[in-house]
Amino acid sequence: MLSIENVNTWMNLFSEQLLEKKTYLSELDTAIGDGDHGNNLARGAAALKEKLADNEYETLTDLLKDIGMVFVSKIGGASGPLYGSAFISMAKASKENEELDLAGLLEAGLDGIQKRGKAVAGEKTMVDEWIPVVDAVKENSLTPEVIEEAVAKTEQMKATKGRASYLGDRSIGHLDPGAMSSSYLFKTMIEAGVYDG
Amino acid sequence: MLSIENVNTWMNLFSEQLLEKKTYLSELDTAIGDGDHGNNLARGAAALKEKLADNEYETLTDLLKDIGMVFVSKIGGASGPLYGSAFISMAKASKENEELDLAGLLEAGLDGIQKRGKAVAGEKTMVDEWIPVVDAVKENSLTPEVIEEAVAKTEQMKATKGRASYLGDRSIGHLDPGAMSSSYLFKTMIEAGVYDG
Amino acid sequence: MKKIINEPSAVVDEMIKGMVFAYDGLIERLPETNVIHRTHSHNGKVGLVSGGGSGHEPSHAGFVGKGMLSAAVCGEVFTSPTPDQILEAIKVSDEGNGVFMIVKNYSGDIMNFEMAKDLADMEDISVDFVVVDDDIAVEDSTYTAGKRGIAGTVLVHKILGAAAEEGASLTEIKTLADKLVPAIKSIGVALTPATNPEVGKPGFDIGDDEIEFGVGIHGEPGYRREKLQPSKDLAAELVHQLKKEFQWSADEEYALLINGMGATPLMEQFVFTNDVHQLLAQDELALSFKKVGDYMTSIDMAGLSVTLVKLEDPKWLAYLNAPVTTISW
């Protein structure tokens, strides 16, 4: 069930998780990027927790928009505009269609990411986490295993977008940090009961 | 016996010795100075060998003056002006008194060093090698042991002149590099037969 | 990590404070942002904005001032700044005739600067930009994020800055930029990795006797790892790569920038410069502009890069030589 309350819970759980996994995410990024993914998201997470604690929301749209703006303005790097665009896109979609379900919302989020970053499936980015999750939510078959499998699959991919693409074949054998952080997003989504398939 | 020929031999032997001990002298200087004494003297030695090979000398004065000029213009640092002044001082003394013996000559050299560097006995410098040697030459009692003892004594001295003085008490326990290089000067002087006491 | 810092996460803020204190006549910090802008009077020139992750000092704030940048946006270390910050830089730089942005070719930078442009559009500020991708270590293919922007970017700041100072319009600057950027090529070599203070350890591993050709300014991998070799040989390899790209012939006119990565002393930079000079002189290039020093660093990386600009237009040389008032040009 999608509600202001459980999206709020979701985002708090996601933020906690990002802060907890900060070092791990940066380590993943050290292997194939520039080692800042955990620190970038931790800045976003800290700001988001504050934002949510300080505000009451009347509509889901307002809440999603604020989440997007915090991500855009606090994370930086590649992941900031991407996570930011995802939530701003969701906010727009929820405004256009108040009856939109979670699948529709996440689809809009994925669309926002792909419009911004131009990545398609198989390029070893967070998109490779989002696509299978969105599909599973549509089919009402999302489980933690689906989420974990998707991130695990990035290990064997060769990066052709983002900083990891400079490694060419050497990017193979490492998990994508952005896919990993997105896996936290979706796991906490289940935990918070936003997905109750 | 002091002759143009054996001073020439002396300087070639001294140069050879400096080139051979370059690393060792720089190591001594690393402990209490800036690690360049061996390199500095090696530049002087290489230039001196060339100079002596390229020139014939009519007078001891000319020879001593050239040695001094090579040292002054090739060594640099503190030891360049000091070794240079020693030999220029000897050249002057030999010009003023053609009958001057080795003791008188070395005394003039020591005087040149002290006028230039203002160091007195016990300050852990090359002067602590020169003073006992000049005394021994005067008394006709110079031996390799005298030379070695003098340099060994610098180990227990505390430096109050030159770069080593910045170490204060920590300079104690190390041989003075300049005293060591001067010990080579005097040992090769014996070898070359310049001192035949 | 042995660094003169306090809280690693406060490095950028404290660095900006130090910079603004030290050069208070020249630059100012826009309150509550990480934007540094110039103090000299506004007079209707096109504004020039650059920026990116911090860690490349003196880039970009060191080039803010009369004749170069209007403002620089300082992101977190090695992390693109965010669109809201870039928007503030655009606003403070706008003198009524639009703002031109110089963006280095990294996914993060491009996305954030593009978003900022969208925001500026909504505020009716004309914004255009160029993406600098001078690093020839990376092949420009659909399989990578494309060539990276490195030290050549500083020369773009200089040339566009002089044009803006001369009163060029936004369209003229865009035309100039689009012609200039393809004429700039750079390539680097690293001896040691940089340590991002927030990460706390070196960005990559490299042996005590190894070097890496083509490393990026955030420690992105290069094209080949070899044993340490004399400066002459490093110069030969880097010049060889540049020659392959430019396919130059005798008497062609170039500008040269030898750029230190942060921990390589000037002594080494000048020794290397001499070796590069020998090689370029052999090929009889006319080097009418030369500069050596730390311009686009990678925190405390040891290494350097060589940039050449084919001076296709005589104006470019005049622009390179035009006087500026900045901290670091």
Place this chain on the structure above:
Amino acid sequence: MKKIINEPSAVVDEMIKGMVFAYDGLIERLPETNVIHRTHSHNGKVGLVSGGGSGHEPSHAGFVGKGMLSAAVCGEVFTSPTPDQILEAIKVSDEGNGVFMIVKNYSGDIMNFEMAKDLADMEDISVDFVVVDDDIAVEDSTYTAGKRGIAGTVLVHKILGAAAEEGASLTEIKTLADKLVPAIKSIGVALTPATNPEVGKPGFDIGDDEIEFGVGIHGEPGYRREKLQPSKDLAAELVHQLKKEFQWSADEEYALLINGMGATPLMEQFVFTNDVHQLLAQDELALSFKKVGDYMTSIDMAGLSVTLVKLEDPKWLAYLNAPVTTISW
């Protein structure tokens, strides 16, 4: 030793070649010497000569040019240049009204520059000099070679250079120098030692978590070794030492130079600058001149120094701000 060099013994020669190639409009090398002199036209000003061992780049050649030094003599690395070379620098700098030498207080430098002065006297060139001893890490006692000359020397170049440019006579410059030098005090801290290329290994040993307060620019020992600590604490210690010496009170006017030792990136220098600023602001000093960067380095040492000049004469500030044409000011 991981360095971008060729033959270690050729470093100085090749570095000079690189420098002269890169800045050929500004400086020239006197044939067959290691003397770098300025190209700008001679017009009867007092010549200004400085120099010393190499390894302190951009000192001293980086400060040769209009408004600063007439010539710089580059010794071997960390080794005073020889009198014959200094004499050549004196001769090329003499415009008929004498030459003033700025000498750092090291036994070797003093002896070599004094010998050069003697040689110049014989050629009827009036030469005078000042010995800079700004490093307060060393006590000035009869038990040492005295306080060392470090980064403050660059400010002596600047102030005397502006005075010479203004047409001050040799005597006036000597008077100015004698008043100025005691008003300059510096103190540094090192994180890592320098490696002289000819020696091939670090000048001293220091733990990965240790720093040394008061290290000299040739790796001479400092006054205390401690564990690595935040920038704030380093600043507090160094400012404390300076305060003890100056015994300053509120509203006194000072110039500030934060100097990087060669391998410390600007990022750290500016963080540290911010900490120094906080402390000096607490004491309400008027800091009317500030500068941050690599000015007097120790090859690849990581560390920095703080220099303060008590601006006892308003002219000094004007001299600091006077325009120059040099590589590195």
